[in-house]
Amino acid sequence: MAITRETVLHVAKLARLELADTEIDRMQRDLGNILEYVNSLAELDTASVAETTQVAVLGTPLREDGVRPSLANEQALQGAPRSSGGGFAVPAFVDE
C-alpha cells in the first residue's frame, strides 16, 4: 500500500519524532512495504470474532490500597538530565 509523505510526517508528529529528510523517504518506503504485507489480514473474515487484548489467564488481582514505601525524591531524580527544586526541569513552555 502506498503511503504518502504527508502521512509519514503526520504520524511522526503524533509520535514526537523529528525525522531528518533522508529518513522520511526511507520510512515512507518501508512503511508502505510493511503495510502492504499486513494488509493480507483483510482476507480473514473476522466479523463475528471477539478481540483478544491480553492473554493473562486469571483476572485482575486486587490488593489493599495501603501506603507503602516508594522511591525517595533523590532516587527518583538520580537519572534526570536536569532537575531543580526537587523536580524534573524542562525548557519553559508557558509564556510569562
Place this chain on the structure above:
Amino acid sequence: MTDILDLPIPEQAARVASGDISAVALTERALGRIEAQRELHAFLHVAREAALASAAAVDAKRARGETLGKLAGVPIAIKDALCTLDAPTTCGSKILTRRSADGNSGSDPEHGFRPPYDATVVARLRGADAVLVGKTNMDEFAMGSSGENSAFGPVKNPWDKTRTPGGSSGGSAVAVAAGLSAGSLGSDTGGSIRQPAALCGIVGVKPTYGRVSRYGLVAFASSLDQVGPFARDSRSAARILEVISGSDVLDSTSASVPVGAYEAACGKPVKGLRIGVPEEYFGEGLDPGIAASVRSAISALEAEGCTVHPVALPHTRHGIATYYIVATAEASSNLARFDGVRFGLRIEPARGDLQAMYGKTRNAGFGPEVKRRILLGTYVLSSGYYDAYYRKAQRARTLIKQDFDRAFETVDAIAVPTSPSPAFKLGEKVDDPLSMYLADIYTLPASLAGIAGLSVPCGMLAAQSDRPALPVGLQLLGPAFAEERLFTLAAAVERLTAPTGPVRPPA
C-alpha cells in the same frame, strides 16, 4: 576433565555449596572467558567488581555455615533490558545513555541509565545466590531478530563469527553458547529467546505469559513480553526458571499458579505423551536440513513411546501480520516514556519548547528499526486506521489462539522447527525489515497465544563449502503453564539426539 563452568548448573551450585570450588574462583573463570571472547560482543557491561563481591559474599555465607541458594555461585548473564541496581541498563539504545547536548552522545553503554531498583527476576537470582556477571548485548528495545539493531554494534555467533546469533536476546544466547556464563536471562516478545537459542545451539525457554514477573523489564509489547532463561541443557534452564517464576505483587499480570517442579520433570518418561505436528510449520521457506533434523527428533520421541498426531493450525500464516500490528501498537505507547524528561538522553535545543526537545531527543536517541516500529504502531492506532489494522489484528489474534486451544484438546505438546533457517550472515537482512520479520514466522504464533514454548538443540546441519556446521533447534509448545511437560520432552530430545559434533563452538 570437564571445566566446572561447563557442568550443568545444578552441579555447579552443588560444587560451590560443598566447597569443591569457591564462588570467587568460578566467577573468575567466567570473567576470564568473557575477557578472552570480547570479540563476540556478547556483553555491553561486564560487572567484574560487583560479581566478585557477590561471589565473595556467597563464599562468606558458606563459611558461616548458612545454607546456600539454588544457584550458589553460578555465573549468570542478564539481558540489558532488565533493570539492575549495580549496573547500567541501556536496552541496547542510545536513548538510555546519559551524555546529552552534543548530539553525538550515547556511543558508550557504560554511561547507561542507572535504575533505582532491580527487576524482580534479578532480585530473585540474587536471592538464590547467583553471581551476575554482566549485561548482555541486544537489539535495541528488543526489536530485531539478529542482534544487529543494537545501538552499540552487533553480536557475533560463536559457531561462525560472520553470522548473527539471532535476536533480540543475542548477547544472552552467545554468553551461554560460548561458555562465558553458565546461564542467562533473556526476554521473548515474538521469539527473542527461542530463535537465538536455536541459532546458537542451546536451550531457551519462553514461559507462559504471566509465569514470570515483568517488573523491571523495559516494556516493549506488554501483552507479549516474558522473561525466560537460556542454558546449555534443559535441567540447567529448569533450575533458573524455578528461581525466577512465581507471582509478584509488583506485576499484576503475573500469575498465582504454583511454580512447577521443572528440574524434576527433566528425566521423567515421555511414554504416552501425544505430540502434535502441524504441517503449516513445514512448508515453503523451511531449510530442508532443518526439516529433516526436526522430523528425526520427532521420530526419536515416537520410538520412546510418544504418539505423533497431525494437528491443524490454519491461521499460522497470519501470525507475522498480526504480530507486527499488535506489537508495534503496544510499543508506540510504551516507548512514549522516552522523552528526555526523567532519565536517559536529552537533546535540549538552544531555542525551542518542550515539543522540540521531545522530537530532537527521540530522533537522536532511537535507531532506525525502533523509529520504524513506533511509526507503524502509531499509524495502526491512529484515527481512521484503528479498525482496519489494530482491531483487525486483535481479532486475528483470537483466531490464532483458538487454533492452539483446539490442537491442545487432542495433543499434549506441539513439535515444530524454531527457525526456518540456520544462523544467517551479518548484514544479510539488515536492509530489508520485512525479510527480518519473516525470520520469526515459527515463534510469533505462540507469543500471540501466550502459551509455553522452548527451543532445544536437536542436531547440527553439516558443514558446507561456505559455512561450518550450524545448530538446529526444535521448538516445543505446550498449553499455558505446561512448562513441566515441555522440560520432560526437551530432556528426552537431548538424550535421544546426543550431538555428534562439539556441544560448544571452538573458542
